[in-house]
Amino acid sequence: xxxxxxxxxxxxxxxxxxxxxxxxxxxxxxxxxxxxxxxxxxxxxxxxxxxxxxxxxxxxxxxxxxxxxxxxxxxxxxxxxxxxxxxxxxxxxxxxxxxxxxxxxxxxxxxxxxxxxxxxxxxxxxxxxxxxxxxxxxxxxxxxxxxxxxxxxxxxxxxxxxxxxxxxxxxxxxxxxxxxxxxxxxxxxxxxxxxxxxxxxxxxxxxxxxxxxxxxxxxxxxxxxxxxxxxxxxxxxxxxxxxxxxxxxxxxxxxxxxxxxxxxxxx
Numbered sequence: 001x002x003x004x005x006x007x008x009x010x011x012x013x014x015x016x017x018x019x020x021x022x023x024x025x026x027x028x029x030x031x032x033x034x035x036x037x038x039x040x041x042x043x044x045x046x047x048x049x050x051x052x053x054x055x056x057x058x059x060x061x062x063x064x065x066x067x068x069x070x071x072x073x074x075x076x077x078x079x080x081x082x083x084x085x086x087x088x089x090x091x092x093x094x095x096x097x098x099x100x101x102x103x104x105x106x107x108x109x110x111x112x113x114x115x116x117x118x119x120x121x122x123x124x125x126x127x128x129x130x131x132x133x134x135x136x137x138x139x140x141x142x143x144x145x146x147x148x149x150x151x152x153x154x155x156x157x158x159x160x161x162x163x164x165x166x167x168x169x170x171x172x173x174x175x176x177x178x179x180x181x182x183x184x185x186x187x188x189x190x191x192x193x194x195x196x197x198x199x200x201x202x203x204x205x206x207x208x209x210x211x212x213x214x215x216x217x218x219x220x221x222x223x224x225x226x227x228x229x230x231x232x233x234x235x236x237x238x239x240x241x242x243x244x245x246x247x248x249x250x251x252x253x254x255x256x257x258x259x260x261x262x263x264x265x266x267x
Contacts (some may be wrong), residue, residue, distance in 0.1 A: 014213075057204070058075065
Protein backbone atom coordinates (compact mmCIF):
# COMPACT_ATOMS: atom_id res chain seq x y z
CA UNK A 1 0.00 0.00 0.00
CA UNK A 2 1.27 3.53 -0.76
CA UNK A 3 2.37 5.68 2.15
CA UNK A 4 0.03 8.51 3.04
CA UNK A 5 0.95 11.80 1.32
CA UNK A 6 3.63 10.11 -0.82
CA UNK A 7 4.27 12.08 -4.01
CA UNK A 8 6.24 9.65 -6.20
CA UNK A 9 6.69 6.16 -4.82
CA UNK A 10 8.48 3.08 -6.14
CA UNK A 11 7.68 -0.21 -4.43
CA UNK A 12 9.79 -3.23 -5.39
CA UNK A 13 10.14 -1.80 -8.90
CA UNK A 14 12.29 -3.94 -11.18
CA UNK A 15 12.93 -4.24 -14.93
CA UNK A 16 13.99 -7.28 -16.95
CA UNK A 17 14.08 -7.00 -20.72
CA UNK A 18 12.24 -9.74 -22.65
CA UNK A 19 14.51 -12.63 -23.62
CA UNK A 20 17.19 -11.69 -21.10
CA UNK A 21 17.79 -13.54 -17.86
CA UNK A 22 19.48 -10.74 -15.88
CA UNK A 23 17.65 -7.78 -14.37
CA UNK A 24 18.32 -4.29 -15.66
CA UNK A 25 17.01 -2.88 -12.38
CA UNK A 26 16.89 -4.86 -9.16
CA UNK A 27 13.85 -4.25 -6.91
CA UNK A 28 13.90 -0.59 -5.87
CA UNK A 29 12.03 1.12 -3.06
CA UNK A 30 12.19 4.90 -3.36
CA UNK A 31 9.99 7.76 -2.23
CA UNK A 32 10.39 11.23 -3.71
CA UNK A 33 8.78 14.19 -1.98
CA UNK A 34 6.89 16.96 -3.72
CA UNK A 35 9.15 19.87 -4.66
CA UNK A 36 12.38 17.85 -4.38
CA UNK A 37 15.18 18.04 -6.94
CA UNK A 38 16.52 14.49 -7.22
CA UNK A 39 19.47 13.47 -9.38
CA UNK A 40 19.92 9.90 -10.62
CA UNK A 41 23.69 9.53 -10.90
CA UNK A 42 25.86 6.66 -12.02
CA UNK A 43 27.99 5.12 -14.79
CA UNK A 44 26.67 4.05 -18.18
CA UNK A 45 24.59 0.90 -18.00
CA UNK A 46 23.43 1.33 -14.40
CA UNK A 47 19.77 1.84 -15.39
CA UNK A 48 19.36 5.60 -14.87
CA UNK A 49 17.50 6.21 -18.13
CA UNK A 50 15.52 2.99 -17.77
CA UNK A 51 14.31 4.16 -14.36
CA UNK A 52 13.40 7.59 -15.73
CA UNK A 53 11.53 5.93 -18.63
CA UNK A 54 9.50 3.95 -16.10
CA UNK A 55 8.53 7.21 -14.39
CA UNK A 56 7.63 8.72 -17.78
CA UNK A 57 5.41 5.76 -18.70
CA UNK A 58 7.63 4.69 -21.62
CA UNK A 59 8.98 1.48 -20.03
CA UNK A 60 7.14 -1.52 -18.59
CA UNK A 61 8.18 -2.74 -15.15
CA UNK A 62 7.31 -5.08 -12.32
CA UNK A 63 6.22 -3.81 -8.92
CA UNK A 64 4.44 -0.54 -8.17
CA UNK A 65 5.12 3.01 -9.37
CA UNK A 66 2.72 5.63 -8.05
CA UNK A 67 2.42 9.36 -8.64
CA UNK A 68 0.21 10.99 -6.03
CA UNK A 69 -1.26 7.56 -5.32
CA UNK A 70 -2.08 6.79 -8.97
CA UNK A 71 -0.22 4.04 -10.87
CA UNK A 72 1.94 5.11 -13.82
CA UNK A 73 1.14 2.87 -16.79
CA UNK A 74 1.54 5.26 -19.74
CA UNK A 75 2.73 8.80 -20.54
CA UNK A 76 0.65 11.61 -19.03
CA UNK A 77 0.51 15.41 -19.11
CA UNK A 78 1.30 15.60 -15.39
CA UNK A 79 4.83 14.41 -16.28
CA UNK A 80 6.97 16.67 -18.44
CA UNK A 81 9.93 14.99 -20.14
CA UNK A 82 13.07 16.73 -21.44
CA UNK A 83 15.58 14.66 -23.43
CA UNK A 84 19.24 15.21 -24.30
CA UNK A 85 18.14 15.62 -27.93
CA UNK A 86 16.04 18.74 -28.32
CA UNK A 87 13.15 16.95 -30.11
CA UNK A 88 11.73 20.20 -31.47
CA UNK A 89 9.64 20.11 -34.63
CA UNK A 90 11.74 22.00 -37.20
CA UNK A 91 8.68 23.22 -39.13
CA UNK A 92 7.25 24.91 -36.01
CA UNK A 93 8.40 28.18 -34.50
CA UNK A 94 9.42 28.33 -30.84
CA UNK A 95 5.94 29.48 -29.88
CA UNK A 96 4.25 26.79 -31.99
CA UNK A 97 6.47 24.09 -30.43
CA UNK A 98 5.62 25.27 -26.93
CA UNK A 99 1.90 25.49 -27.73
CA UNK A 100 1.79 21.87 -28.91
CA UNK A 101 0.79 20.33 -25.56
CA UNK A 102 -1.97 22.84 -24.78
CA UNK A 103 -3.21 22.42 -28.36
CA UNK A 104 -3.40 18.62 -28.01
CA UNK A 105 -5.22 19.13 -24.71
CA UNK A 106 -7.90 21.12 -26.53
CA UNK A 107 -7.33 24.53 -24.95
CA UNK A 108 -8.63 27.54 -26.87
CA UNK A 109 -6.14 29.52 -28.95
CA UNK A 110 -6.02 32.53 -26.63
CA UNK A 111 -5.19 30.26 -23.66
CA UNK A 112 -2.56 28.36 -25.70
CA UNK A 113 -0.84 31.62 -26.58
CA UNK A 114 -0.98 32.87 -22.98
CA UNK A 115 0.58 29.65 -21.62
CA UNK A 116 3.24 29.50 -24.35
CA UNK A 117 4.35 33.10 -23.83
CA UNK A 118 4.44 32.62 -20.05
CA UNK A 119 6.70 29.55 -20.42
CA UNK A 120 8.88 31.17 -23.07
CA UNK A 121 9.38 34.13 -20.73
CA UNK A 122 10.13 31.75 -17.84
CA UNK A 123 13.01 30.10 -19.75
CA UNK A 124 14.42 33.42 -20.99
CA UNK A 125 13.47 33.20 -24.68
CA UNK A 126 11.52 36.45 -24.92
CA UNK A 127 11.82 37.85 -28.43
CA UNK A 128 12.45 34.45 -30.04
CA UNK A 129 8.82 33.32 -30.31
CA UNK A 130 8.83 33.40 -34.13
CA UNK A 131 12.24 31.76 -34.58
CA UNK A 132 12.52 28.29 -36.08
CA UNK A 133 14.82 25.74 -34.37
CA UNK A 134 17.51 26.00 -37.07
CA UNK A 135 18.10 29.61 -36.01
CA UNK A 136 18.67 28.73 -32.35
CA UNK A 137 21.85 27.77 -30.51
CA UNK A 138 22.04 24.51 -28.59
CA UNK A 139 21.30 26.22 -25.30
CA UNK A 140 18.33 28.06 -26.79
CA UNK A 141 16.94 24.84 -28.25
CA UNK A 142 17.12 23.23 -24.82
CA UNK A 143 15.37 26.25 -23.30
CA UNK A 144 12.61 25.81 -25.88
CA UNK A 145 12.36 22.09 -25.05
CA UNK A 146 12.07 22.96 -21.37
CA UNK A 147 9.38 25.56 -22.10
CA UNK A 148 7.42 22.97 -24.10
CA UNK A 149 7.55 20.55 -21.16
CA UNK A 150 6.42 23.28 -18.75
CA UNK A 151 3.49 24.28 -20.98
CA UNK A 152 1.48 21.27 -19.79
CA UNK A 153 1.91 22.57 -16.22
CA UNK A 154 3.33 19.22 -15.04
CA UNK A 155 3.64 18.30 -11.39
CA UNK A 156 6.99 16.62 -12.10
CA UNK A 157 9.77 17.19 -14.65
CA UNK A 158 11.80 14.20 -15.84
CA UNK A 159 15.10 15.25 -17.43
CA UNK A 160 17.44 12.81 -19.17
CA UNK A 161 20.93 14.37 -19.35
CA UNK A 162 19.45 17.51 -20.94
CA UNK A 163 22.69 19.53 -20.82
CA UNK A 164 25.19 16.82 -21.80
CA UNK A 165 25.61 18.07 -25.38
CA UNK A 166 26.21 21.70 -24.38
CA UNK A 167 29.54 23.44 -23.93
CA UNK A 168 30.68 23.95 -20.33
CA UNK A 169 29.74 27.62 -20.05
CA UNK A 170 26.28 27.11 -21.54
CA UNK A 171 25.75 24.02 -19.39
CA UNK A 172 26.50 25.94 -16.20
CA UNK A 173 24.15 28.72 -17.28
CA UNK A 174 21.38 26.20 -17.97
CA UNK A 175 21.92 24.51 -14.61
CA UNK A 176 21.42 27.83 -12.82
CA UNK A 177 18.40 28.63 -14.99
CA UNK A 178 16.80 25.28 -14.20
CA UNK A 179 17.16 25.93 -10.47
CA UNK A 180 15.56 29.35 -10.94
CA UNK A 181 12.67 27.82 -12.92
CA UNK A 182 12.11 25.14 -10.29
CA UNK A 183 12.12 27.75 -7.55
CA UNK A 184 9.62 29.86 -9.50
CA UNK A 185 7.28 26.99 -10.48
CA UNK A 186 7.68 24.62 -7.51
CA UNK A 187 7.82 21.64 -9.88
CA UNK A 188 9.40 18.39 -8.67
CA UNK A 189 12.46 17.40 -10.73
CA UNK A 190 14.12 14.04 -11.40
CA UNK A 191 17.33 14.62 -13.35
CA UNK A 192 19.56 11.94 -14.91
CA UNK A 193 23.27 12.71 -15.14
CA UNK A 194 26.65 10.98 -15.20
CA UNK A 195 28.39 14.13 -13.91
CA UNK A 196 29.11 14.16 -10.18
CA UNK A 197 29.73 17.93 -10.21
CA UNK A 198 26.40 18.59 -11.96
CA UNK A 199 24.48 16.42 -9.50
CA UNK A 200 26.07 18.08 -6.48
CA UNK A 201 25.35 21.56 -7.84
CA UNK A 202 21.70 20.85 -8.67
CA UNK A 203 20.26 18.32 -6.28
CA UNK A 204 18.58 18.33 -2.91
CA UNK A 205 19.10 14.59 -3.02
CA UNK A 206 21.30 12.25 -5.08
CA UNK A 207 20.55 8.60 -5.76
CA UNK A 208 23.77 6.89 -6.84
CA UNK A 209 23.12 3.81 -8.98
CA UNK A 210 25.54 0.99 -9.68
CA UNK A 211 25.10 -1.60 -12.46
CA UNK A 212 24.61 -5.36 -12.92
CA UNK A 213 21.84 -5.10 -11.88
CA UNK A 214 20.96 -1.44 -11.43
CA UNK A 215 20.66 -0.72 -7.72
CA UNK A 216 20.84 2.19 -5.29
CA UNK A 217 24.29 2.29 -3.69
CA UNK A 218 23.83 5.66 -1.95
CA UNK A 219 20.84 7.85 -1.09
CA UNK A 220 22.43 11.19 -0.23
CA UNK A 221 20.59 14.28 1.03
CA UNK A 222 22.69 17.41 0.59
CA UNK A 223 22.76 19.92 3.43
CA UNK A 224 23.36 22.92 1.19
CA UNK A 225 21.45 26.10 0.32
CA UNK A 226 19.45 26.01 -2.91
CA UNK A 227 21.51 28.84 -4.42
CA UNK A 228 25.04 27.48 -4.42
CA UNK A 229 28.54 28.82 -4.94
CA UNK A 230 30.42 26.52 -7.31
CA UNK A 231 33.59 27.16 -5.29
CA UNK A 232 32.01 26.12 -1.98
CA UNK A 233 34.26 23.52 -0.31
CA UNK A 234 31.17 21.57 0.74
CA UNK A 235 30.43 20.76 -2.91
CA UNK A 236 33.88 19.21 -3.27
CA UNK A 237 33.33 17.25 -0.05
CA UNK A 238 30.15 15.69 -1.49
CA UNK A 239 31.90 15.02 -4.81
CA UNK A 240 34.67 13.10 -3.04
CA UNK A 241 32.12 11.10 -1.06
CA UNK A 242 30.28 10.04 -4.22
CA UNK A 243 33.53 9.31 -6.09
CA UNK A 244 34.58 6.92 -3.33
CA UNK A 245 31.31 4.99 -3.68
CA UNK A 246 31.80 4.68 -7.44
CA UNK A 247 35.45 3.64 -7.06
CA UNK A 248 34.46 0.80 -4.74
CA UNK A 249 32.51 -0.64 -7.67
CA UNK A 250 35.38 -0.12 -10.13
CA UNK A 251 38.11 -1.78 -8.06
CA UNK A 252 36.52 -5.28 -7.90
CA UNK A 253 35.69 -5.02 -11.62
CA UNK A 254 39.30 -4.17 -12.52
CA UNK A 255 40.62 -6.95 -10.28
CA UNK A 256 38.30 -9.47 -11.93
CA UNK A 257 39.35 -8.34 -15.42
CA UNK A 258 43.07 -8.60 -14.59
CA UNK A 259 42.59 -12.02 -13.04
CA UNK A 260 40.80 -13.24 -16.17
CA UNK A 261 43.56 -11.91 -18.44
CA UNK A 262 46.20 -13.66 -16.31
CA UNK A 263 44.39 -16.96 -16.83
CA UNK A 264 45.64 -18.60 -20.10
CA UNK A 265 42.41 -20.59 -20.33
CA UNK A 266 40.47 -17.32 -20.68
CA UNK A 267 42.14 -16.52 -24.03
